[in-house]
Amino acid sequence: MKRQLYFLFTLFLILFWSSCRKDFDFVPSKGNLEFSKDTVYLDTVFTNIGSSTYTLKVYNRSNDDISIASVKLGLGESSAYRLSVDGMPGKVFENVELLAEDSLYVFVETTIDINNFSNPDGTYLYTDQIEFGTGSDLQKVELVTLVKDAVFIYPNRDNTTKVIETLTLNIGGTSLETELQGRELMAEELTFTNEKPYVIYGFAAVPEGETLNIEAGARIHFHENSGIIVSNNASLQVNGSLSADQDLMENEVIFEGDRLEPTFSDVPGQWGTIWLVDGSVDNSINYATIKNALVGILCDGNPDAVNDKLTIANSQIYNSGSFGILGRNTSIRAENVVLNNAGQSSFAGTLGGKYNVTHSTIANYWNNGFRQFPALLLNNFVLDEENTAIIADLDEANFNNCIIYGNDNPEILLDEIEDDAVAFNFKFTNCLIRFEDNNNNFTGPNYNLSDTNHYEGTIFNADPHFKDPGTNQLIIGEESAGINQGNTTFSDQVPYDILNVDRTNTPDLGAYQHIIFPEED
Structure with missing residues (x-):
């Protein structure tokens, strides 16, 4: 009996207490909300491509539980913005409740068609407001988005089956069906101008016998798992330039996500690669930045081409998920090239080939996890599906007046399968290299650093004094060990650095002549 009385008494107290609570008596908001920001900038978006989701936090600093009469977009249902208020999607919300000393989240997204506006001239600043409350209690948070018009290139989709078109490639004269989504570029698409940025979905293939010309100042953006493929007997010509005031970014061509x-x-691996397939010819890249790819450039085959398979100059490749430049039994000439931050190697010449690299900076300061290979990898083999080695001649691999450095040690790997019938020819002339073998892990003639047939005038383990390799600023300063250490034979061949500074008389190593770094405040 006592137990029952105790239970009834306890229940009475709970009911009495709850009936006296005012915690859930919501009073109207008086316009004293606080916000995490007064303007939400949704950064830049391409027309008809959805933005990321942005967050606004709304605070009730008062001791009262409040009800916000209205939370809505200023343009109402016609707004191009979309809201989610405490998990509920919409554009207009009424009587939004917010407890004392509490907060709520408002998420904002947008998808905007620039063609809905008159005379956008390639860009359009789209604005709206989120309005909290009404009348004299009204508070506003601004919304701002810059919309860019673009040329979109994407594969076709079958209207019936909804299957997206995949590519059949001609590689070295052999037709190969692939599972790569994409299509061949049409004749009117074989010149990329700087009038609008290009956005590529899937792989855009340069047809056999055609040339893709990319003009100075062009901007090419790739969706995930996208890129450019240059087919058999096709060519890629990237024609960037340096502006009059030596602003490298002004007229260069930029490839990015x-x-x-x-x-x-600076997020690596956002898109695929620029793939120069076996059989493509006379590819040339001048004044370009290639960033955030899985492989910046994949160059295959044709090691004995009359003209080098790829000539690349005055260009930068950064933040590659695996390789900056990956050559496979091919021929590459590189001058004034800057490579940094790759998940494997910044430059890899594999399965032999021919590589001539002059006044270039090959660095790797990857900090997104472990990497298996050094900044520079050279080998003369590839393993097939049965783990059997296929060997080919490394006819030449010459690195002249270069810096090869990074945050690992050593930063070169010369991985040779020895065979008397197969060549493995390489030479570093007047280079600055990070190579310290304290545990004698690297033996054999390839690592005899005093052999002038392989290492001539080369400096080991001295500080290149980069400005800030973590942010891909690889110009060298006045304390660099590479100052005035270049061989003039090669500086005469490449008389100006990547910023068009004369280096003929006192050549520094790498792609840049040194500067005096400005003092930090």
Whole structure:
């Protein structure tokens, strides 16, 4: 009996207490909300491509539980913005409740068609507001988005089956069906101008016998798993230039992902690669930046081409998920090239081939996890599906007046399968290399650093004094060990550095002549 009385008494107290609570008596908001920001900038988006989701936090600093009469977009249902208020999607919300000393989240997204506006001239600043409350209690948070018009290149989709078109490639004269989504570029698409950025979905293939010309100042953006493929007997010509005021960014050609938010500016592996297939010819890249790819450039085959398979000059390749430049039994000539931050090697010449690299900076300061290979990898083999080695001649691999450095040690690997019938020819002339073998892990003639047939005038383990390799600023300063250490034979061949500074009389190593770094405040 006592137990029952105790239970009834306890229940009475709970009911009495709850009936006296005012915690859930919501009073109207008086316009004293606080916000995590007064303007939500949704960064830049391409027309008809959805933005990322942005967050606004709304605070009730008062001691009262409040009800916000209205939370809505200023343009209402016609707005191009979309909201989610505490998990509920929409554009207009009424009587939004917010407890005392509590907060709520508002998520904002947008997809904007620039063609809905008159005379956008390639870009359009789209704005709206989130309005909290009404009348004299109204508070506003601004919304701002810059919309860019673009040329979109994407594969066809069958209207019936909904299957997306895949590519059949001509590689070295052999037709190969692939599972790569994409299509061949049409005749009117074989010149990329600087009038609008290009956004590529899937792989854009240069047809056999054709040339893709990319003009100075062009901007090419790739969606995930996308890239450019240059087919048999086709060519890629990237024709960037340096502006009059030596602004490298002004007229260079930029290849990067299609996420324009600042948080994606240096994220590796956002898109596929520029693939120069076996059989493509006379590919040339001048004044380009290739960033955030899985492989910056994949260059296959044709090691004995009359003209080098790829000539690349005055260009930068950064933040590659695996390789900056991956050559496979091919021929590459590189001058004034800067490579940095690759998940494997910044430059890899594999399965032999021919490589002539002059006044270039091959660095790797990858900090996104373990990497298996050094900044520079050279080998003369590849393993097939049965783990059997296929060997080919490394006819020449000459690195002249270069810096090869990074945050690992050593930063070169000369991985040879010895065979008397197969050549393995390489030479470093007047280079600055990070190579310290304290545990004698690297033996054999390839690592005899005093052999002038392989290492002539080369400096080991001295500080190149880069400005900030973590942010891909690889110009060298006045304390660099590479100052005035270049061989003039090669500086005469490449008389100006990547910023068009004369180096003929006192050549420094790498792609840059040194500067005096400005003092930090």
